[in-house]
Amino acid sequence: MNSINDCKGEPLPVFGKGKVTYCSIEKGAVPSGSVWFLKVELNSEFSLPVAGQFYLLRSVKSGVLLGRPISIYMSKKTENGVSLDFLILRKGKGTQELSSLEQIDEIELIGPLGNSFPLPNDDDKICIVGGGIGVAPVAGFASTLSEKSYDFFASFKSGSYGLDYVKANKLTITTDDGSVGIHGMLPAALTAQTLKENGYTVLYACGPTPMLAYLQKICVESGVKSYLSMENRMACGVGACLGCTISTTEGNKRCCKDGPVFKGEILHFEPPKYKPLRGSLSLSSDCEPDLSVDVAGIRFANPVIAASGTFGYGSEYSSVFDVNALGGICSKGLTLQARPGNTGVRLVETSSGLINSIGLENPGIEHFIEHELPSMLALKPVTIANLSGSSLETYVEGAKLLEKTAVPMIELNISCPNVKAGGMSFGMDCQAAASVTKAVREVTKKPLMVKLTPNAPDLIGIAMAVREAGADAISLVNTFQAMSIDVNTGRPIFDNIRAGFSGPAVKPIALRMVYDVVQAMNKLPENERIPVVGLGGISSWQDAVEFLLAGAAAIQVGTATFANPFTMTEIIAGLTSYMKEKGFKSITELRGIAQ
DSSP states (O other), X not given: OOOOBOTTSOBOOEEEEEEXXXXXXXXXXXXTTSEEEEEEEEETTSOOOOTTOEEEEEETTOSOSSOEEEEOSEEEXXXXXXXXXXXXXXXXXXXXXXXTXXXXXEEEEEEEESOOOOOOOTTOOEEEEEEGGGHHHXXXXXXXXXXXXXXXXXXXXSBOOSOTTOOOSEEEEEETTSSSSEESSGGGTXXXXXXXXXXXXXXXXXXXXXXXXXXXXXXXXXXXXXXXXXXOOOSSSSSSXXXXXXXXXXXXXXXXXXXXXXXXXXXXXXXXXXXXXXXXXXXXOOOOOBOOEEETTEEESSSEEEOTTSSTTSGGGTTTSXXXXXXXXXOOOBOSSOBOXXXXXXXXXXXXXXXXXXXXXXXXXXXXXXXXXXXXXXXXXXXXXXXXXXXXXXXXXXXXXXXXXXXXXXXXXXXXXXXXXXXXXXXXXXXXXXXXXXXXXXXXXXXXXXXXXXXXXXXXXXXXXXXXXXXXXXXXXXXXXXXXXXXXXXXXXXXXXXXXXXXXXXXXXXXXXXXXXXXXXXXXXXXXXXXXEEESSOOSHHHHHHHHHTTOSEEEEOTHHHHOTTHHHHHHHHHHHHHHHHTXXXXXXXXXXXX
């Protein structure tokens, strides 16, 4: 297949695969490993890009959904097609994957995308500015110009990189820490007065948004034309989804299609809505953050709790990692009598999730008290007994048995599909939820955390109903109702047809539900509120922080442990580092900031 061009002869985007021929740390970038150099070879179906364009890149073996927009650094025709060079700032999961590629790995890409930097006039005095990773596209553009026909300003936090192909008349480097060149940010070297004194008539730039806003301002003040390369989150890259629009004096423009290069004077730069988070501790403080939390009067060493049904009784994972590092452990769902669980297929993996139809298989509460509970109590994490049932009476009798033990807390599970009352799960109806909570409350003095279902039509109403009925805390969400069909037989895979869906895919919905319930709680007088423990799709420390910022008192982790048994300890470590970096001295100081 030959390359495709439009009626002007410019290349049109193509989707295909390329091979990685080189991937290594870019020298000069600080800290080391923060920026990577990636070289990709494409076959002849791809066109040679123009300076300023970009590609959406995604590893064939990727775990992310979308390709990442990466600007061209350098490109050239080869005997077999096209060779592309990229500089990649290692930031999120997608760029971490791209910077971890090895020679001969395959990469999916669509491009070339977007417009390019317009060529200067013969009599223009050219100024080119790159900030951080934004150096790559403007350095690539500079390499297409005659040597010493331009001045180049590069601004970095620390160190310098991406300047190998820059053959400027004058190269000026600034660094925030003074490690290279002029000590300071870009204004230390480039101002409106500088533009006037040097007689610049056109400026090309790419870099962080605050830098571009500054350049727009000084270019307007000095009467210099500017072309600024913008960036925004995007999905399609071809102008179809409208997810990457930016505001201009000419209306919304698509960053991927109308840009990324725009005339500077048409851009709207809005000031940031919020300042970066900062806690009460100074950056120089060496205080260790306090990760302990209080849930219904019970102290947890940290807010990370193993979710019921995913961690057995604690000892199962003890040979894999130190389970004593956790804040708490919820037992497998317990019923008054032993249960064999559901028949047929019990697990189906989906994209970013897991559907399960286990069916509350457990040895019964008496067996648990005699055999499993002693070993759970011997562990450091807070033991939480997850109590379920099939009727009001079985809940009550189970609670009576647990009341006689040393278990510190009961999690009342009214959200399992197997728990029914009047043809409906207890957790689906306000009155039913209140009745079982009240009945259990009357037979136990232990802290009672009620686990809610996300499938309820009035989640906030049910949360308030169980609070009024005596709940000391709430945990949410349990699994989402789902199903799977066998394409070979045309029949539902699970004997019960419907089953519970969990995993990373549900996290944004679970987070919203936790946020909503906490928001409703906050409208009550402080002495009437009860804590909310958040769960649902948490698989990283970033996920955990989001739930805490949403107001969760603690978090539970479930399905993620199956994919990575170290998930919970990694969350604890990541949360500690995050709190140190942001200056938070305690979880209490962090909790609920997003409310």
